[in-house]
Amino acid sequence: MFGVGRAGPLGPDGLVADGEGSAAPLALDTLRRDPDQDERDALAVLVSVPGVGPATLARLIGAIGSASDVVSLAQRSGAASRLRAAAPSRGERPGGVTDEVAEALIDAARQADRIVDRVRAAGLTVVTLDDETYPARLRATELPPLALFVRGSVTALSARRAVAIVGTRSATYVGRQIASQLAALLSAAGATIVSGLAIGIDGAAHAGVVAVHGSTVAVLGGGHDRLYPPAHARLARTIAEEGGAVISEHAPATSPARHTFPRRNRIIAGLAEATIVIEAGRGSGALTTAVWAMEQGRGCYVVPGPLGAPTWAGCLELLRECHGVARIVAGPAELLADLELPDDPSAGGDVDTEAGAGHVGVPSVAAVLLELGPTARTVGRALVAGLATPDDLVAATDLPIATVLAALTVLEGRGLATSAYGRYRAAGALAAASPAGRRRSRRQFPGTGRRG
């Protein structure tokens, strides 16, 4: 599907024999040595070379020894021919790397310091496959990226529970609403939410988590310096600040391109124990993420959409084609049960402190509102009852509209309320606080309720 055989990147005969006689059997084990900073830097340089994918890189390193060896080889004169000879690919092509790639490697090696400086200047952490901190779930997949560029918390990648939420970029309001609510729900239940930062479902899922101050991981399709989509720059910043992470397998300067997104999708699926597809049309990239997840033996859940809606057609197709493997999302409570996540985080005490920061111990509404002024407290208490317009809040609190609006600013400033299109709802600790926490599992999805 991604130019990768079922047997993995190295193929059944992933052994390399070259003219120099260093015929080492190539396995992932050859890469797994104690990496020092130089090795990490060298990897950062090598992944930035256009035309060098994980497979080529693994072959080069296998043949030459280590990433830093590859770089220093490329820096010596006459390196082109040695590089070409160093890693002959299996199969039809005789030469190891093509002339262009060899040139590019030499080029990159000469600028190695600049590339490394750029990574450091961007404040990125490089995590290599050999590092302890490399997410184990991703390492267990076929073709894990050799290096990840991480902004934010590296530990967020290895959260005990992690679920991916993916869907179309041209999402409808309903789809985005479901995405953000499910994301908030799963986050409150202790899972880290993985997604792709795209416009649409991805963005809504991240935003849903950020609103409840949970932990979420965004996997980019390009490099960090070419953040795509630019409209989500602020969201990306917030994710990193709130204890989540924004990661990429590409060097910072890599532009996102058509082919980089399917590669990104396998990381999304690889980081998570299960992938939820929310709104996907036929041929949506979200479906490739789902299929990849299933191929790797991970769970796949699909939110069914109405018949005849083009943006949901892919979801229905997936349910039909992967009958018995892809499972249906029957409701928030059912999803939590299927994923074996606690329905009420306070009850189970099963909250991952990493991911569910802010929900530990789940205080009561009164406790959450304790430090607020009297009017904010009154309005906050009214918000717990559910989605409300300012009119509803005035009716419920008997306060003048001006006071209600000022109180909403206070609540929003503390992350206890959010608004969209003139409606307000409780958020963060206020939404998680009992009794709202218990009510949540019974809540229906928008668009699927009121019609019956």
Added chain:
Amino acid sequence: MLATVNSATLHGLDGRSIRVEVDVAPGLPGFTIVGLADAALQEARERVRGALRNAGFTHPARRITVNLAPAELRKAGASLDLAIAVGVLLGSEQVAPGPGRPAMIGELSLGAEVRATPGTLPMVASLARRGVRRVLVPAAALDEARLVDGIECIGVESLAEAVGAIRSSRSRRRVVPPSRIDLGGAGLAAAPDPPGVEREGWPDLADVRGQLEARRALEIALAGGHAMLLVGPPGAGKTLLARTIPGLLPPLDDAAALSATVIASVAGGERIRALVRRPPFRMPHHTTSYAGMVGGGPKLTPGEVTRADGGVLFLDELAEFSRDVLEALREPLEEGRVAISRVIGAQTFPARFQLVAAMNPCPCGMAGTDGGGCSCPQTVVDRYASRVSGALRDRIDLWVAMPRLPPAALVGRQEPEDSATVGARIAAARARQQGRRSGLLNARITGRELRAVAGLDGTGRRRLVELAEAERLSGRGTARLVRVARTIADLDDRASVAVPDLEEAARYRAFDARTAARLAV
């Protein structure tokens, strides 16, 4: 024989006094008009010829040359017809002039009736400035012409009446001295319009059920002159709310009323009987052209931004307006005037309007409603929102999302306030602002003066910084927040801005579909 008659034409919003010189000389019969006359003026020859014959005079079979002085000024319109006809009569000695020589303004019909042309008020004013004592004006525009002080206006209905008026020194239709105004603004008829009459035809705020946030925002916007945008699905009540504006605005003060009357006179349309005290409320359709919005055209006609001067320009379906038209609003919003350059000259029109706009959140209009009514992909919603450029969004002080309310809320528990109550608060808040040093409404104050009138104490300043940081406001955004907070304090009749004012003002911050997505729907 040569005859000279004073008249005037309209140039933009100004009148220009024109000397009409008519020479009736022996020679090959002909009728020539020189002096940069436009097409409508060239056709005056035919109207004058017909009018003379039908009024019982003869059209002299001689060589008639009409010169319009000053020669370098382009002249347009039909306001010189009467002066040309009378000039021909004087020049051909069919009529002997009386003692004082009145000026005259008016268009002629072939039946020799005198018709009104747009802009009688500024034209008469320009003659008065020239020291002209008497002017003949179309009877239909007499009320309007009489608003000018220092000049005697005589209404005439036909060419015959005009001839009668110049034969005698006294008019046959002597006019009762009216309540007059001086163009300097002193000595005005001070009787305010009865409020009931002014509000006729527009809905009362009591007709608007619910939508407390939007009602509150409207009150603030009108009190401080702030630009406002209402966003909501169809049926939320955006247009109804906006249509209550005429009943909420206080009457114009003297200077503004004069300016509004001149603009109304030039724009034509309704007959003007008294000084226009009601602030204009214009709601141009979203298909309005560029020239229709900013003004222009062959005669430098004022556009909607000028017609809304001193009042409110309401743009319903903001995102449906063409991009050019919306971008053209930037200069008038910033400068309070609009400069137009055309072949016939450059003009600067006043455009101190307050912008009130309404739009749907997405093309289908249903984004954010219950039950998943919206079927627009996010990209389409974004594109729709981005039709309103950042530069224009930046100039809007108050943003209000209006959700569609459930029927229960519309049936209502409580009787909403009516326009008279809210209007009184708005008038009081405006008076408070105008009593300050600059006399400007809050929407127009900036920089140091804004800091001075806000009167924030230490707590207030700290809270302002917090809010600005939380919303990542720019300098302009922060100033906007303070301005709106200042108006909120004015409505409450307080000398300085308090923390709750800032917090309320922060609610009316800019948003769009994308921020809505970020904020977790």
